[in-house]
Amino acid sequence: MAGVIGMKKFIYDLWGDAVNIASRMESSGLPNKIQVTETTYERLKNKYLFEKRGQIQVKGWGEMTTYWLEKR
Known part of the structure; x- marks a missing residue:
């Protein structure tokens, strides 16, 4: 999920499983x-x-299970 939050200062943020998995993969x-x-x-x-x-x-x-990208 993604969205803009805030009333006076707007912040774009991401939440959810995809973000957590991406962080762990990194x-x-x-x-x-x-x-x-x-x-x-x-x-x-x-x-x-x-x-x-x-x-x-x-x-x-x-x-x-993960994979390495080798080439196109």
Whole structure:
């Protein structure tokens, strides 16, 4: 979910599961690598080359299968 909040000073903010998962993915990633969820992998696997990273522990979600984006 995203929206503008505030009465006098407006702030654009994001909330929800997608934001939390993105934060966990970023914190478990490696420099110069793009890590994606299994959902993203399934949508893009016919257009890009991926390498399966395997399971990572995601706080609040348990284990999650992730992939590295290798090339187009």
